[in-house]
Amino acid sequence: MPDPQPVPNILMKDYRTRKILLTGVSRGLGHALTDAFTVQGHAVAGCARSADDVNAMQSKFPANCDFSVVDLASDAETGAWINALVTRWGPPDLVINNAAIINPNMPLWEVPYSDFTHLVQVNINGVFSVIRHIMPHLIEQQHGIIANLSSGWGRSVSAGVASYCASKWAIEGMTLALAEDLPPDIAAVPVNPGVINTTMLQSCFGSSADQAPTPEQWAETAAPFFLNLSVSDNGKSLSV
Numbered sequence: 306m307p308d309p310q311p312v313p314n315i316l317m318k319d320y321r322t323r324k325i326l327l328t329g330v331s332r333g334l335g336h337a338l339t340d341a342f343t344v345q346g347h348a349v350a351g352c353a354r355s356a357d358d359v360n361a362m363q364s365k366f367p368a369n370c371d372f373s374v375v376d377l378a379s380d381a382e383t384g385a386w387i388n389a390l391v392t393r394w395g396p397p398d399l400v401i402n403n404a405a406i407i408n409p410n411m412p413l414w415e416v417p418y419s420d421f422t423h424l425v426q427v428n429i430n431g432v433f434s435v436i437r438h439i440m441p442h443l444i445e446q447q448h449g450i451i452a453n454l455s456s457g458w459g460r461s462v463s464a465g466v467a468s469y470c471a472s473k474w475a476i477e478g479m480t481l482a483l484a485e486d487l488p489p490d491i492a493a494v495p496v497n498p499g500v501i502n503t504t505m506l507q508s509c510f511g512s513s514a515d516q517a518p519t520p521e522q523w524a525e526t527a528a529p530f531f532l533n534l535s536v537s538d539n540g541k542s543l544s545v
């Protein structure tokens with residue numbers, strides 16, 4: 306008799322329904338995670354800037370999901386979103402800071418000043434804003450996991466992507482230091498997702514991005530990975 310085939314994780318239903326706050330849901334990894342989480346019955350509250358994409362998601366996904374147009378570069382906008390969301394939807398069990406941008410490849414000294422500061426505003430300040438506004442709610446409910454999307458370029462470097470590397474090394478340091486401050490029922494981890502064929506990867510890899518897995522393929526492994534994070538992971542640099 307042949308050995309039983311392993312069941313792909315995506316098919317394993319997790320009966321503990323989770324509320325997941327996820328930034329950057331309009332495309333790429335965030336959109337694929339939204340698909341994978343909601344297929345398993347979890348509720349996703351997400352944001353992105355593209356109003357057409359966000360509105361389309363509101364009708365595509367189940368009614369227990371909640372999508373908003375938010376620019377994470379604005380702390381005021383981010384705070385208003387999180388406070389209104391928690392009022393109507395409740396605090397999340399899992400927070401995934403996924404949204405980020407990358408500058409076009411070029412040596413650091415050629416990056417326009419405004420492009421560099423905007424990248425920092427989204428990739429670092431945006432993550433900080435979500436954390437500073439959601440933490441009081443996680444502390445009050447006495448549980449929560451925060452996963453901040455890092456990168457291979459948060460642990461190594463390459464030419465042409467110095468501004469992005471600076472932001473992802475910052476995510477690693479900020480998250481590991483945050484983990485030291487947290488109460489025992491809350492955890493924070495930086496997560497390197499690997500290399501996946503998204504708009505961002507196409508920007509820095511060009512046509513060779515086609516060789517990477519699709520976001521949907523990645524989410525088959527990544528969704529259960531995020532759902533299985535626990536407080537025992539606090540302060541670990543993890544990879545999907």
Ligand SMILES: NC(=O)c1ccc[n+]([C@@H]2O[C@H](COP(=O)([O-])OP(=O)(O)OC[C@H]3O[C@@H](n4cnc5c(N)ncnc54)[C@H](OP(=O)(O)O)[C@@H]3O)[C@@H](O)[C@H]2O)c1
Nearest residue numbers: 329331332333334353354355377404405454500501503505
């Ligand atoms: N793809 C890879 O191979 C790879 C590798 C390592 C790390 N990562 C990390 O994985 C995460 C997802 O990357 P991805 O490849 O999926 O990127 P992507 O395809 O470019 O998607 C980025 C998402 O972030 C949103 N976003 C960007 N700026 C925003 C802002 N100011 N406010 C709100 N939302 C914003 C975008 O939506 P709008 O444009 O509609 O706002 C989009 O939904 C990022 O943190 C990235 O650094 C990716």
